[in-house]
Amino acid sequence: MINTAELYQHFLKSPIISTDTRNIIPGSIFFALKGDNFNANKFATQAIEKGAAYAVIDEVEFAGEKCLLVDDVLSALQNLACYHREQLNIPVIGLTGSNGKTTSKELVNAVLSERYKTFATFGNLNNHIGVPLSILSITNKVEIAIIEMGANHQKEIELLCTIAQPTHGIITNVGMAHLDGFGGFEGVKKGKAELYAYLKAHNGYTFINRDNAFLMEMSQKAGLNKLLYYGTENGNTIKGALKNSDPFIEVEWTNHEISSSVKTNLTGSYNFENILAAICIGDFFEMQPEEINKGLANYEPKNNRSQLTKTDHNTVICDFYNANPSSVTAALNNISVLSADQKTAILGDMFELGPESATQHEIIAKQAVESGLHQIIFIGKYFYAFKDQFEGVFFETPAEAADYLQQNPVTNNLVLLKGSRGMKLENLLQFL
Incomplete structure (x- = not known):
């Protein structure tokens, strides 16, 4: 079993960390992390074969040449980072x-x-x-x-x-x-x-x-x-x-x-x-x-956060990296005061809201329809639950919204594209 100080000496000689055998950097140290659906201990040998200098593992049955055994790989990674930070x-x-x-x-x-x-x-x-x-x-x-x-x-x-x-x-x-x-x-x-x-x-x-x-x-x-x-x-x-x-x-x-x-x-x-x-x-x-x-x-924003993109047909506010009620409210307030002849908001569901989810989606839907925009398109099961309560176009999935946009093109609009990461609203940009 190797301790943090010993592991750090290996890190000084191989100061690059890999955690995915699909992207092994030659000479790096591979940390065999575990998740709910994977156990990277199984790929330690493969990581070495692909050029990793060492593989850090926490299951002895997968030990082999150039494998460094620790109690827990995640803790070892965090402790190594602490040790490095202290230097x-x-x-x-x-x-x-x-x-x-x-x-x-x-x-x-x-x-x-x-x-x-x-x-x-x-x-x-x-x-x-x-x-x-x-x-x-x-x-x-x-x-x-x-x-x-x-x-x-x-x-x-x-x-x-x-x-x-x-x-x-x-x-x-x-x-x-x-x-x-x-x-x-x-x-x-x-x-x-x-x-x-x-x-x-x-x-x-x-x-x-x-x-x-x-x-x-x-x-x-x-x-x-x-x-x-x-x-x-x-x-x-x-x-x-x-x-x-x-x-x-x-x-x-x-x-x-x-x-x-x-x-x-x-x-x-x-x-x-x-x-x-x-x-x-x-x-x-x-x-x-x-x-x-x-x-x-x-500074040029390029991460789909408040990024203004001009397409062949519209100007799109690409803000679809993530979303929560606070950020969607701010985005709607912003587009409401920007200068444009026609404005469209395409809003995707907001995730991780727990028991507050229905209430928060209702609040945002109400704000959106009262914001004076030319068109509102709601996407996702949480927004879809309010299709009979608010004006707007509602879809359960982004795929359905994509079909709609192909048949009903949005042109010459300022478009807000905003939703949680899991909604993958970037796939709609090609139809705008």
Whole structure:
């Protein structure tokens, strides 16, 4: 049985981690993780044959040459990440929230990378496996790391903090997301506040949107003392104003000494606070306004989050990476105020809402039909339950919606495409 310190010596010689035998990187260490429907211990030999330097396993019957036996592979991965993190003497910014996590992470990275060698969580590797993989990807050349932390139940952020050990942190917001796992909105607040608790215990710095009453309440309850505020009022470290958001966001901001403005490639007024957060963090790390603005202006959203895409027939707000009641409300509010002759919203079901699901889908359906759009298309079994209650076009599946769009083309419209990841609304883009 190999311990963490011994495993780390192997990692120093082979500092790349693989978890999928279909994508083995020669010279990497393969971690044979288990899931509900798979046991990668069975593929340890295959991983070695494909070029892995070692395979970390936790079932002795699968042991072979170059196999490293541990008590539990997932725990070994997380402990290795902790050990590696302790060797890094750099700022680590922990970032979580119900909405805007990934966009904020990308914006912070875009800003900081104008001056520093940064590392940021790739894609959405933000869970109990993704965060360790992210930490283990940080090399000694990195000067600042931005680690995104996602959660769908309490104590998950607490775990991820013990792995990432953030020195700085930010909660973008708290909203109606993962209500089933968190046990309601109060549970969401409690779960996200685990980041504040870690920062308090470890004397870390916290960036807070002073305009957000929930975050202010949570920070005061946590007793935080190293605070940097951003928002729209005087007295903040960064004070900002939304100058324009039709369709792209332009922000004016000041850090008490210098006033500045920046035009971005982001749509959606709800991204204003994400931009201010990136400005506040850049300012804290002693960046000049022109550096901060350059990072923001050059950032191009390409992850189907608030991404404005022009097709041959329409302008589409691609915001279908994920959805919850808070983010859908913000997206509907945004399209309602944008300039366009005709507007269409295509909304897919929102997942992980538990007992609140029916109520929340009804609320969103009502908001959508009252938003003054030319056409509303609802997709999914949760929305479909209200087909007799609200005006609009309802389908149980995306395939049915695709058939409808082929027979009834939407043209010359501003289209909002918004739904949970599992709805796979990206498949509808070809028909728009």
